[in-house]
Amino acid sequence: MIRFDSVTKTYPGQSRPALNDIGVEILRGEFVFLVGASGSGKSSFLRLILKEEKPSKGKIHVLGQDLGSISSRKVPYFRRHLGVVFQDFRLLPNKNVYENVAFTLRVIGKSRGFIQSAVPETLKLVGLDGKGKRMPHELSGGEQQRVAIARAIVNKPQILLADEPTGNLDPVTSAGIMTLLERINAGGTTVVMATHEAGIVDEMQRRVIELSAGDIVRDERSAGYGAALREPGDDETAEPIVAAEPMTSAAPKVNAEVMREAPPLYVEPEERDEVTDAAAAITAAATASVPITRADGDDADAEGAGRTGTKKTATAASPHLTLAERLGLRAPGGPREGDDDQEVGPTK
Numbered sequence: 001m002i003r004f005d006s007v008t009k010t011y012p013g014q015s016r017p018a019l020n021d022i023g024v025e026i027l028r029g030e031f032v033f034l035v036g037a038s039g040s041g042k043s044s045f046l047r048l049i050l051k052e053e054k055p056s057k058g059k060i061h062v063l064g065q066d067l068g069s070i071s072s073r074k075v076p077y078f079r080r081h082l083g084v085v086f087q088d089f090r091l092l093p094n095k096n097v098y099e100n101v102a103f104t105l106r107v108i109g110k111s112r113g114f115i116q117s118a119v120p121e122t123l124k125l126v127g128l129d130g131k132g133k134r135m136p137h138e139l140s141g142g143e144q145q146r147v148a149i150a151r152a153i154v155n156k157p158q159i160l161l162a163d164e165p166t167g168n169l170d171p172v173t174s175a176g177i178m179t180l181l182e183r184i185n186a187g188g189t190t191v192v193m194a195t196h197e198a199g200i201v202d203e204m205q206r207r208v209i210e211l212s213a214g215d216i217v218r219d220e221r222s223a224g225y226g227a228a229l230r231e232p233g234d235d236e237t238a239e240p241i242v243a244a245e246p247m248t249s250a251a252p253k254v255n256a257e258v259m260r261e262a263p264p265l266y267v268e269p270e271e272r273d274e275v276t277d278a279a280a281a282i283t284a285a286a287t288a289s290v291p292i293t294r295a296d297g298d299d300a301d302a303e304g305a306g307r308t309g310t311k312k313t314a315t316a317a318s319p320h321l322t323l324a325e326r327l328g329l330r331a332p333g334g335p336r337e338g339d340d341d342q343e344v345g346p347t348k
């Protein structure tokens, strides 16, 4: 799905390469964390996949295509298969939520009918049902990131690239975003996420590719953040994202067994679709169920805690449920007809 063959990237005017003779393959459906110190090459890695940058040496294949052979004219078509999410959301400030998500579809010439069904469905999937008319500044940080994710997945990309998607969010809101990315991945979309969040990586135990000064120094199937990357005293900090209860209560630990058991979430929605209704409800519940106490003692919902720099503490943990239970994936009556159809990230 994504293959780097001896890829070196040296930016103009730099003596040291940002990526140095990288060879790696990411398979369809994987969830991969890219970790490494600041400047180790994570964003460069993602930009190369997007063909925003060209390798100085080596070859990159994405979705079976040699990126070196895609002409500039065809790059926008290639990018339709990729969704991208950034740390700073990058929403259009003068457009409402609906228009932010519809915008790309309009640009690529999707029909009005397609847009009118795809946008509300996607907003529902990310837990923003009914918020289409809000302007970005009227949303919490977590909600803004959900809009950005909706925009990234509305055209059903096969690959979702996320560069520090939780970097501006507090731990509980981050957990809600990770639950959403997990579900998108469970629907078949390959996810590659660059992050500094040790807690998230430790909690999710997915494939970890660690970069150090442009070299891959670790590539493990199911791993944590890595001792070498932790700042001194990290383990003792007051608000570690994985510190068991807050992270666990907002986004239950997802292990391979749970993921295997979970049927694809992104079935084609119907007018009243139990699975998508449950998904939207649980998306909200994944964060909102954890009461947050503001420094001044008021309760606030978890999404409201998403604004950068807001100091909040998660309290009471909800009873432990499996991910499948929390996502409403164990619908009465077993698997639904059509569950093989994935709305996001076709793997066919």
Ligand SMILES: Nc1ncnc2c1ncn2[C@@H]1O[C@H](COP(=O)(O)OP(=O)(O)OP(=O)(O)O)[C@@H](O)[C@H]1O
Binding pocket: 011, 012, 014, 017, 018, 036, 037, 038, 039, 040, 041, 042, 043, 044, 045
């Ligand atoms: N456009 C550019 N021009 C010149 N040098 C660049 C450019 N972009 C990145 N670099 C350099 O390439 C190296 C890798 O940067 P990159 O942004 O890929 O690292 P990163 O791991 O994503 O860092 P961070 O975690 O801080 O985002 C750094 O030394 C950086 O200064």
